[in-house]
Amino acid sequence: MSDTTQLRFGIDFGGTGIKGAAVDLTAGDFASERVKVDTPEESTPEAVLDIFRTMLADHPDITGPVGVTVPGIVRHGVVGLAPNIHPAWQGLDADEFLTRGLDRDVHVVNDADAAGLAEAAVGAAKGRSGVVLVTTLGTGIGTALLHDGVLVPNVELGHLEIDGRVAEKWASTKVRKSEGLTYEAWAKRLTVYYRTVERLFSPDLFVVGGGVSASHHKFLHLIDIDTEIVPATLQNRAGIVGAALLAEN
Numbered sequence: 248m249s250d251t252t253q254l255r256f257g258i259d260f261g262g263t264g265i266k267g268a269a270v271d272l273t274a275g276d277f278a279s280e281r282v283k284v285d286t287p288e289e290s291t292p293e294a295v296l297d298i299f300r301t302m303l304a305d306h307p308d309i310t311g312p313v314g315v316t317v318p319g320i321v322r323h324g325v326v327g328l329a330p331n332i333h334p335a336w337q338g339l340d341a342d343e344f345l346t347r348g349l350d351r352d353v354h355v356v357n358d359a360d361a362a363g364l365a366e367a368a369v370g371a372a373k374g375r376s377g378v379v380l381v382t383t384l385g386t387g388i389g390t391a392l393l394h395d396g397v398l399v400p401n402v403e404l405g406h407l408e409i410d411g412r413v414a415e416k417w418a419s420t421k422v423r424k425s426e427g428l429t430y431e432a433w434a435k436r437l438t439v440y441y442r443t444v445e446r447l448f449s450p451d452l453f454v455v456g457g458g459v460s461a462s463h464h465k466f467l468h469l470i471d472i473d474t475e476i477v478p479a480t481l482q483n484r485a486g487i488v489g490a491a492l493l494a495e496n
Contacts (some may be wrong), residue, residue, distance in 0.1 A: 251308050254278050257491030258299060258315045259358065262286060262331030262386070265295065267302040268484075269309045270491035275369025277484060279306065290333040292341070296348045303349060313351060314490030316358040317341065320401050324355055327401075331386075354494045359383050360400050361489030362479070363391020366454050367398070368492055370480035377451035380404075380444060381479070384457040387415035388440070392448070404444055414440050420459045434469030441472045450474055458483040 258267040265286055269279035282302055287294045303313070317336070319329020324342025345353035356364075363381035366372045372379045376395050383389035388405030391398060405415035416422065418436040428436075441453060455467060456479030463478035470476060481488055 251310070254309050255311055255491040255494050256303060256306060256309045256313050257361075257487035257489070257494070258302065258313065259361070259486035259490065260286070260295060260315055260332075261318050261358065262290075265298055265302075266487060267299075268487050269306055270488050272492065272495055275365070275488060275492070276481075277487070279309075281484075281487070286332070291335050292333070292339060292344055294333075296345065299345065299349060311351070312494035313345075313349065313353045314361070314492070314494030315341070315345060315353055315355045316361045316486045316490050317355055318358050320403070321355050321357045321360075322401065326355070352494070354490075356490060356493050357389075357401055358486050359389025360391045360398055361487075361493065362389065362456050362481075362485035363393055363454075363489070364398055364492055365481050365485040365489035366391075366456065366479055367393050367396050369488065370485065371454045371477050372396075372452060375452055378448060379452045379454065380448060380450045381454040381456060383479075383485075384420045384437075384455060384459050386419060386421045388419050389457075390444075407440075407443060409439060409443050414443075420457060430466040431469060434466045437466070438469075438471045441470055441474070441476070445472055445474050452477065454479050456482065456485055 254269045266283045268277045268281040271278040320327030326336045341355040379393045381391040390404040392402040407414045418440045423433040453476040460478045460482045
């Protein structure tokens with residue numbers, strides 16, 4: 248059984264679902280079953296806070312700070328542009344609001360940045376120096392930029408415009424499914440995307456995360472770029488793990 252002093256609770260708050268789990272900071276992975284509930288249609292801060300309270304009440308042994316991801320820009324705990332959740336979040340000091348509402352320290356981070364932190368600390372980018380770009384392919388394209396393991400926050404490279412198209416509206420997992428693209432056709436789009444980012448940042452490594460990384464063998468080898476590209480180790484667990492690590496550190 249894990250030492251509870253080494254456990255922290257991480258919450259991944261998304262536009263469609265809210266997921267939470269206890270994380271073993273030493274192992275860098277889940278120490279409890281993941282809990283998932285649907286994000287309320289009216290995802291106001293108060294409604295989401297109630298869900299967080301329930302999650303934490305179900306894990307009374309997990310004390311200490313809590314990490315929370317948000318699908319939007321986060322600057323010093325204040326939420327910026329976040330189009331997939333209730334507009335009341337925009338401009339809210341979420342660190343202060345959630346800390347007061349949960350009666351414990353809460354630290355909020357962009358969801359892709361949390362995934363990047365996790366992969367750098369305990370995942371596919373652990374021990375890697377230089378410039379690493381962690382990308383999460385899902386509803387959109389989330390990105391986290393790290394230099395020698397240090398995060399540069401709020402790098403929204405899924406919003407790059409390439410040939411007149413916003414990248415994530417042309418090359419995300421959601422688009423692959425909605426357009427019925429084969430993995431080969433999708434990989435051609437991803438090649439265009441990653442080559443563009445490659446030219447702009449000259450990274451040493453790309454890490455590809457999101458739920459689709461579990462199927463990396465179907466498409467990753469088809470992406471034709473010069474930079475090393477590898478699947479994420481933590482897959483869709485990375486947001487929760489990264490949030491918990493951030494809460495501690």
